[in-house]
Amino acid sequence: MRLSKYFIPTIKENPSEAQIVSHRLMLRAGMIRQSSAGIYIWLPMGLLVLNKIAQIVREEQNRAGAIEVLMPTIQPAELWQQSGRYDAYGKEMLRITDRHDREMLYGPTNEEMITDLFKNAVKSYKDLPLSLYHIQWKFRDEVRPRFGIMRGREFLMKDNYSFDLNFESAKASYNVMYVAYLRTFARLGLVAIPVRADAGAIGGDLSHEFQILADTGESTLYYDKAIESFDLSSLIGDIDEQTLAKLQSFYAMEEEKHDADNCPVAPADLKTAKGIEVGHIFYFGTKYSEAMGAKVTGPDGKEVFVEMGSYGIGVSRLVGALIEANHDENGIIWPEAVAPYKVGLINLRFKDESCTAACDDLYQEMQKLNIDVLYDDRDAGAGSKFADMDLIGLPWQVVVGPKGLEKGVYELKNRRSGERVELSRAELLDKLG
């Protein structure tokens, strides 16, 4: 993509309303613009990242055997009246009335809808286990939205729902998601700590929150430092009971539940850190199936309420969490897996014909080789181009100017390490290809 023909409205000064670094950088790097409190427009750079994250989440869900569907954002109140949550959910639910005075709502989550779907479509134990997910916008009318997209009112979530015949099977489904989540966050280059959580009002006894370590996190965690050194690559492939048991035996608690006096981890092995919750998984049994009448006929011919679990990943929140975990004073530092572009090509001297010709040529060659490149071909000063490119945070920068061209070299800069090397054109293309 040529920057001169693109739309990345960067901002030089820090917007006054943005307090935390990911919010500031997303605004400054032209990824988002605010529409109203907790509601954002996703600009091209933000959307590219959002989609890349969603795709990784999707691939890992599919790998775990989940099946993608797409449920609507607008739901009928009737379903929520059946589950009993229509009144219980309170003001966080955005309620809407249509032209026929029917009560509707903008979905904050989809247990009711998926349970209703299941009830109408599945009748036999032979169709179990079943795991359905979608990646859809949610709306929760938070009292105080803040931190940009990290706690917005409208947000993109992957939510998954499992249906099983009995507890043993449900627990296996839960564990499949547990592993899929660790694998997903590992692919994003994040250290995610699975923290035991209260299933709370939602009921059930199996629940974990997945917390990304970042200084600006909202929760304080205490955990066994052995978790950090656990080899996540061992999770690729089938789930090994022992590995899983080991993983789940690691100690990790939120501050409120951490009891220093009775902690099983030796003080020397205990670490504390701030975390951002990016995922939450629950087993909740028959809470919704009973309320809404979702039954299957078992092998013995008797009807039983289906066992359920739900599993959420905050896809849009992950964009912010990734920035919290990957930035410096100059801007964002994208991990390659989610970078909007892999390479930024900087033409230092637009008005120098041979320099521009060399850049144009290199750009075309990169496109031929399928190197994902953003080409800064604007007629602007070198300083502002460097500053913008650092701000946007593409993993690699190729700097082309008359000085280098005289020597026949191109400069390649690694955004994360800051390391610069001078390469020939062939070496450069080989390295990036």
Add this chain to the structure above:
RNA sequence: CGGGGAGUGGCGCAGCCUGGUAGCGCACCUGUUUUGGGUACAGGGGGUCGCAGGUUCAAAUCCUGUCUCCCCGACCA
């Protein structure tokens, strides 16, 4: 929901106390200049000062109401 703060060109702000034809920096446009980390100079465009009402000869400025946004806390699959 409790407490605090703010609404003045796209962004960051001054002006308000002490009413008198709206200003600065950045950004933008034109020209010249410059060019390896946000170059310099000159010229230019853009704002009914959140909205509504009131006081006054006169309101960004004073008064009343209202909306929105932000921060702290509480809350939060």
